[in-house]
Amino acid sequence: MPGLEDLYREIILDHYRNPRNRGELESPPALRVEGFNPLCGDEIVVYLELDGEGRIAEIRIGGQGCSISQSSASMMSAAVKGRTIAEVGDLTRAFKAMMSIHESSLGGEAAEPAEVPDVKLGDLEALRGVVKFPVRIKCATLAWNTLAQALDDAAS
Amino acid sequence: MAVTSPLDAAAIRADFPLLADSERPLVYLDSAATSQKPAVVLDAMDTYYRTINANVHRGVYRIAEQATNELEGAREKVRRFINAASCAEVIFTRNATESLNLLVQSWGRTNLRPGDAVVLSHMEHHANIVPWHMLAAERGIELRWIPLTEDDRLDLTDLDTLLDGAKVLSVTAMSNVLGTITPVRTLTDAARAAGAISIIDGCQSVPHSTTDVQALGADFVAFSGHKMCGPTGVGVLWGRRELLEAMPPFIGGGEMIREVRLDGFTCNELPWKFEAGTPAIAEIIGLGAAVDYLEGIGMDAIRAHERMLTDHALRTLEARFGTDIVIHGPADPDQRGGVFSFAFRDLHPHDISQILDERGVCVRAGHHCAKPLMRLMGVGATARASVYLYNTTEDIDALADALEAAGAFFAF
Numbered sequence: 001m002p003g004l005e006d007l008y009r010e011i012i013l014d015h016y017r018n019p020r021n022r023g024e025l026e027s028p029p030a031l032r033v034e035g036f037n038p039l040c041g042d043e044i045v046v047y048l049e050l051d052g053e054g055r056i057a058e059i060r061i062g063g064q065g066c067s068i069s070q071s072s073a074s075m076m077s078a079a080v081k082g083r084t085i086a087e088v089g090d091l092t093r094a095f096k097a098m099m100s101i102h103e104s105s106l107g108g109e110a111a112e113p114a115e116v117p118d119v120k121l122g123d124l125e126a127l128r129g130v131v132k133f134p135v136r137i138k139c140a141t142l143a144w145n146t147l148a149q150a151l152d153d154a155a156s
Numbered sequence: 157m158a159v160t161s162p163l164d165a166a167a168i169r170a171d172f173p174l175l176a177d178s179e180r181p182l183v184y185l186d187s188a189a190t191s192q193k194p195a196v197v198l199d200a201m202d203t204y205y206r207t208i209n210a211n212v213h214r215g216v217y218r219i220a221e222q223a224t225n226e227l228e229g230a231r232e233k234v235r236r237f238i239n240a241a242s243c244a245e246v247i248f249t250r251n252a253t254e255s256l257n258l259l260v261q262s263w264g265r266t267n268l269r270p271g272d273a274v275v276l277s278h279m280e281h282h283a284n285i286v287p288w289h290m291l292a293a294e295r296g297i298e299l300r301w302i303p304l305t306e307d308d309r310l311d312l313t314d315l316d317t318l319l320d321g322a323k324v325l326s327v328t329a330m331s332n333v334l335g336t337i338t339p340v341r342t343l344t345d346a347a348r349a350a351g352a353i354s355i356i357d358g359c360q361s362v363p364h365s366t367t368d369v370q371a372l373g374a375d376f377v378a379f380s381g382h383k384m385c386g387p388t389g390v391g392v393l394w395g396r397r398e399l400l401e402a403m404p405p406f407i408g409g410g411e412m413i414r415e416v417r418l419d420g421f422t423c424n425e426l427p428w429k430f431e432a433g434t435p436a437i438a439e440i441i442g443l444g445a446a447v448d449y450l451e452g453i454g455m456d457a458i459r460a461h462e463r464m465l466t467d468h469a470l471r472t473l474e475a476r477f478g479t480d481i482v483i484h485g486p487a488d489p490d491q492r493g494g495v496f497s498f499a500f501r502d503l504h505p506h507d508i509s510q511i512l513d514e515r516g517v518c519v520r521a522g523h524h525c526a527k528p529l530m531r532l533m534g535v536g537a538t539a540r541a542s543v544y545l546y547n548t549t550e551d552i553d554a555l556a557d558a559l560e561a562a563g564a565f566f567a568f
Contacts, residue, residue, distance in 0.1 A: 004510070004511065004514055004565070007510065008565070013566075039522065040506060040521065040537055041522060041527070041536040041537040042506075042537070064536055065504065065506075065536070066504035066505070066506035066507050067504060067506075067566075070504075133510070136510070
């Protein structure tokens with residue numbers, strides 16, 4: 001049985017205690033997208049500013065949720081700041097692949113996506129233990145799904 | 157002040173296989189979501205499948221007749237349990253959610269016109285909100301909301317104004333989030349005086365106290381089997397016969413018809429008019445066994461036991477955690493059932509329940525299918541512990557110990 005230390009890694013608790021890029025950006029000009037986890041009521045607000053070259057110039061995170069959703073959002077904000085939309089896309093796919101390994105083996109659906117971008121996840125690796133707690137996977141992916149929605153909105 | 161219970165909860169636990177397992181002792185504090193099941197209920201369902209499995213109301217052979225007798229026998233048990241006037245008034249559904257949807261779709265569609273008002277309360281479960289929203293969007297009916305007092309009771313100050321011209325009052329008998337027991341008789345009397353029908357969501361009240369549908373003064377009562385020691389997949393709608401007679405069927409199919417021709421059909425009589433298709437036979441029989449089990453222990457004794465646990469929980473949690481814990485709902489154990497939603501320090505309910513789970517303590521974390529209430533409370537989610545006849549003061553103490561551990565884990 002997985003233990004709490006698999007879930008609540010020190011680096012996760014650190015991001016929970018001291019969330020990075022917490023706050024708001026004036027919108028407009030910033031993009032503002034809300035994400036909800038209808039199962040537990042967690043909500044996240046992603047504020048995003050892109051520069052002329054398609055990089056994430058500024059990102060802020062609002063909303064409320066559990067330690068996993070909040071720390072995941074904090075780590076995400078640190079990881080994507082300054083990156084191009086293409087880089088963020090790769091990072092998102094790599095992160096989700098890490099999260100969905102167990103998700104897919106549980107659901108009996110198609111296995112891992114054929115191509116997982118070869119990118120370093122860094123601190124985000126700390127969230128790998130979440131897959132041992134299937135109920136919490138949605139907590140960890142909430143911020144990423146919200147960011148993807150924001151980038152989709154930006155593209156359209 | 158020592159508060160005693162008329163029940164021997166430790167002995168009762170032995171009736172429940174999942175709780176009697178000493179390998180991994182479970183502190184089960186989520187009975188408001190679903191109750192555990194005693195062996196007699198599991199055995200009743202198993203015996204049906206193993207010895208008399210046949211469809212009901214059809215075959216003339218022996219086991220078909222036995223199955224039909226068992227199913228209709230369970231209906232009679234439920235009738236007696238809630239003191240309904242007749243078995244014709246006891247309709248089996250899938251759950252209370254389906255019972256309420258049946259009412260909205262059948263009674264609501266027949267009787268509500270654009271501009272008509274339906275009165276609900278701020279502490280309703282989604283099952284008593286969303287079906288009305290669905291009809292409101294289609295019919296243009298108005299939904300009115302009974303507000304809450306500061307201490308989480310229904311604020312009835314403007315009840316008569318809210319009911320003025322309303323066609324329906326539909327409220328819970330006990331909140332699944334706050335534990336608040338509502339003054340049902342006062343509500344149904346006010347509805348009748350205003351010319352509105354009254355619907356009671358009895359999901360949290362029927363399993364935990366004596367129910368007399370005739371004394372409640374309501375027109376309809378909905379409840380689920382799985383919260384009262386019965387299996388999932390069976391619920392009940394009780395209604396006053398003359399209202400049920402006047403309602404059109406909800407779902408069409410076998411069982412609910414008297415005659416079918418190429419150009420139409422006529423309905424079966426009550427209660428089968430509302431029971432299209434093969435019913436959940438084993439589950440209905442299981443619910444009958446659950447009713448026998450609860451009656452054997454006594455509903456008044458169960459209520460007294462839970463009142464004792466409520467008193468113990470409120471005192472213990474406050475004594476141990478003081479201002480670190482906020483327990484929602486009325487402070488008076490006479491005004492509430494054994495459901496405790498709480499906030500503990502600034503810990504998120506998910507994190508609380510995760511750490512409690514490490515110690516075998518099962519509590520619910522989330523919005524409890526009551527998002528309007530959560531919004532009113534200004535929270536996204538709460539942790540919720542709820543008790544039943546098999547819980548002990550030791551369970552409450554284990555909850556308190558686990559909360560202390562959670563506090564230490566997240567201390568910063």
